Amino acid sequence: SAVISQKPSRDICQRGTSLTIQCQVDSQVTMMFWYRQQPGQSLTLIATANQGSEATYESGFVIDKFPISRPNLTFSTLTVSNMSPEDSSIYLCSVGKAGLSYEQYFGPGTRLTVT
């Protein structure tokens, strides 16, 4: 399976600011995804990061709030914009196994607290 790293691992931010989370994979992957895990909750898919094109967002998530970049096949960023305390969550990136997006491997997550 791929080795996935995320930066930062955690951060405390003030409301109204933005934070960019990085996801790096040790091999080229076709599919990359971003998830949100609110406190005590399960995971919810934010968007699929597409290389060379705009991300595909799930219902309830918009590009202005969660802009995503995917400049190549090993790297993606998620920005949480104009943060509020409700954005306090763990944000996880995942990658789809080559040729089989059904099987996903997850990074360690970024724990975000907004004050």
Next chain:
Amino acid sequence: AQSVTQPDIHITVSEGASLELRCNYSYGATPYLFWYVQSPGQGLQLLLKYFSGDTLVQGIKGFEAEFKRSQSSFNLRKPSVHWSDAAEYFCAVNTDKLIFGTGTRLQVFP
């Protein structure tokens, strides 16, 4: 719409006891099924998966799961739990995207 139900929010077992975590899904066809484990402060680790074939699948860390089409279930089992198994366990279904259950928190007493 597809959904995943994990009816047990919290389970407590003694170390060495057997374990079964329940998972039911709602989907018209046979989906791809997964169990993930999340230790405190960690990301998710894939325990096992079912795509097709043998309905009893073996995973890492001594876990296994059985797919029962008639019951739309994919329960996770382990014959003897270790203290290090204490974590949050998520069942997931993938049709065109990965949908997670609400999770079951496992506590292990010595």
